[in-house]
Amino acid sequence: MKVEVLHATGCAKCLRDLDTLRAAARRADPDVEWKEIDILQALDYAVELGVLKPPAVAIDGELVFMSLPTSDALGAAMRERRKAAS
Amino acid sequence: MSSPSSTQQPLTVGRLAALADVSANAVRFYEREGLMHVPAKTQSGYRLYDTEAVERLRFIKQAQHCGFTLSEIQALLQLRDETSACCNDVRNKVIEKKLELEARIKAMKAMSTALDQLIADCSNDARPAGSCSILAALSDSARRPAR
DSSP: OEEEEEEOTTOHHHHHHHHHHHHHHHHHOTTOEEEEEEGGGSHHHHHHHTOOSSSEEEETTEEEESSOOOHHHHHHHHHHHHHHHO | OOOOOTTSOOBOHHHHHHHHTSOHHHHHHHHHTTSSOOOOBOTTSOBOBOHHHHHHHHHHHHHHHTTOOHHHHHHHHHHHHOSSOOHHHHHHHHHHHHHHHHHHHHHHHHHHHHHHHHHHHOOOSSSOGGGOHHHHHHHHGGGSOOO
16 A cells, blocks of 8 residues: 655654654554655646645545544545455 | 835825836725725825835735735735744745646646647538537537546
8 A cells, every 4th residue: 555645845743743644554554655755846746636735645646635634544544445445 | 126215205005006016906906805904094185105015015916926816915915924924834825826726737738638639620611610520529528528
């Protein structure tokens, strides 16, 4: 499973929250492919996903959160997707 | 462009507008929209502005040039006036605008591509407009997925 966080660099709050989210993602799926993307370096991709403002989170190439989720919400979304895929 | 110093005389709306290179009507419009402060009238019935109003007008004009709507400019001006706001807050507003513009550009490119297809499919001959493939395709588009 691939989790991508599209964020604007310099957002100190985001960077703090990312550590917590990364840990939550690894708990939900130890094999998760975790990517942190500078939105300005991937504008076309962000537009393609439908991101309106950073930060946003995509799971397996689909925009799932329009802002940073809580750890519980991210874990639940990942488990739900894994269940749907199996 | 001239830059009035703070020691200059208060400005009439006409002079303010000229310094900021906008019309007096634009100044009044921005006032109605809440982007400009409305000074009290003097005893002689004039509204007189200080030099900060020139800077504010130039800010509004430049922000419009970058694609910001009046409500977005209002938000930027509020950030400028807020002591708790930081540069990162402003940058995020600009990134949001950039994303919006890029999404619009993408949508418009798709429209342009659709127009290219209509033009290419048209036989461009003297048949009646009612038989034109472009009109037929537009009539039919609701029943077919967009290409």
